[in-house]
Amino acid sequence: MRAVGFDVNGGPEVLRPVELPVPEPGPGRVLIRVAYAGVNFGEVQHRLGDFGPADGIEVPGLEISGEVAELGAGVTGLAPGDPVAAYLPDAGGYAEYAVAPAAFVFPLDGISLRDGGGAALALTTAWGVLTGAARLTAGDTVLIHAAAGGVGSVAAQLARALGAASVHGTVSSAAKARYAERFGYDAVHLRDGFAAHVSDLDVVLDPIGGPTRQASLTVLAPFGRLAVYGDAARRPDLNLPVLPFWKNNRSLTGYDIADLARRAPDRVRSHALSALSLLASGTIRLDISAELPLTSAAQAHETLQSGLNVGKTLLTVG
Template sequence: MRAVGFDVNGGPEVLRPVELPVPEPGPGQVLIRVAYAGVNHGEMCHRLGDFGAPAGIEVPGLEVSGEVTALGPGVTGLACGDPVAAYLPDGGGYAQYAVAPAAFAYPLDGISLRDGGGAALALTTAYGVLAGAARLAAGDTVLIHAAAGGVGSAAAQIARALGAAAVHGTVGSAAKADYAKRFGYDAVHLRDGFAEHVSDLDVVLDPIGGPTRQAGLSVLAPFGRLVVYGDAARRPDLSLPVLPLRRNNRSLAGYDLADLARRAPTVVRSHALSALSLLASGAIRLDITTELPLTAAAQAHETLQAGLNVGKTLLTVD
């Protein structure tokens, strides 16, 4: 089968077309003929070596859509030919065929394969960060960093659907601010100096890190929650004293989909199905801004690493 992989860590140029055997599904797994593969920050981190050096050729790709073509032992509730969106905790999505745990293969009832290609990770993360880690309640005020990204643009809409009273966003450039405003934000601020414009927030969602994360704590209301779910700035980790959290009635929470998939797969599935239900009903939309052929995966990574992406990027596979 055709795939894109890498055998050394490095820049986008290490991604190259490869030919690999079609994988076989093991117990509790399904084989998917991939139609679309989403492009995500986690795949960039994989390529850069955050998960260690590759052991031979490794194929990135954490979310796909396509049709089930084979079932591993013990799989029920799915059949060959079913269209699904799938989260791939072990990667492998940049390929014609990918193996996914059946628990993370979600039926696409009323959702196109195109939308499904960017849903299994991005929408699950957006919903899980808000409903799980942030414990969002009706009437809460929310600030979402990286407001123009695939997760950020979805999170703004999901926050509204879950009853948020006000939703603010931050972006890295004025051009991204114009884009982000399409998704129901009350206001979108430039990330530098955002703390001058907001205060007393119930929830801050931070996939950035560094000084942005430190500033996020300062704008929380009593019992406000800062939720960390990424480190796009690739800055050193913060060293935070605990006593100021207590003295200012602030909370710090974390969200990591890979860890949740290992330890609470039913929670991941619940979050994914809830988000897909909102997508199917039209309550939210997934804004796919870029479609590239599988062979252009390096180009997609260049844009992502330069911070120039908005919305969701898909690779068309089959």
């Protein structure tokens, strides 16, 4: 089968076309003929070696859509030909075929394969960080960093659907601010100096890290929650004293889908199905801003790593 992979960590140029055997679905797993693969920052980190050095040819790709090709032993509720989206905890989505645990394969009832290609990771993460980590409740005030990204653009809509009283965002440029404003934000601020424009927030979502994370703590309301779900700035980890959390009634919480997939797969599935139901109903929408052939995966990575992306980028596979 055709795939794009790498065997040495490095820049986007290490991604190259490869030919690999079609994988076989083991017990409890599903083989999917891939139509679309979403592009995510986690795949940039995979390529760079943030998750460890390359071990042979590694194929990135954490979310896909396509049709069920074959069921492993013990899998029920699906049939060959079913349109599905899938989260791939072990990667492998930049290929004509990929294998996913059955728990993370989601029927696309009323959702196109195109939208499904960018949904399984982005929507699940947005729902999980809002409801699981941040414990958003109706009436909360919310700030979302990286407001124009694949997760940020749907997180704003989900926050509204969950009853948030106000939703603010931050971005890195004026062009991104204009883009993000289409997704239900009350205001979108430039990230540099954002703390001068917001205060007393119940929830802050941060996939950035570094100084942005540090400054986010200062804008929390009493019992406000800073929910961390990424490290796009790739800065050294913060060393935070505990006493200010006590003295200022603050909370720091986190969401990592890979850890949740290992320890609470049923919760990942619940988060995904809840978010997908809102996509199917039209309550929220995905904005697919770029659609590239599989062979242009390096170009997609270069745009994402340079911070020039908005919305969701898909690779067209089959």
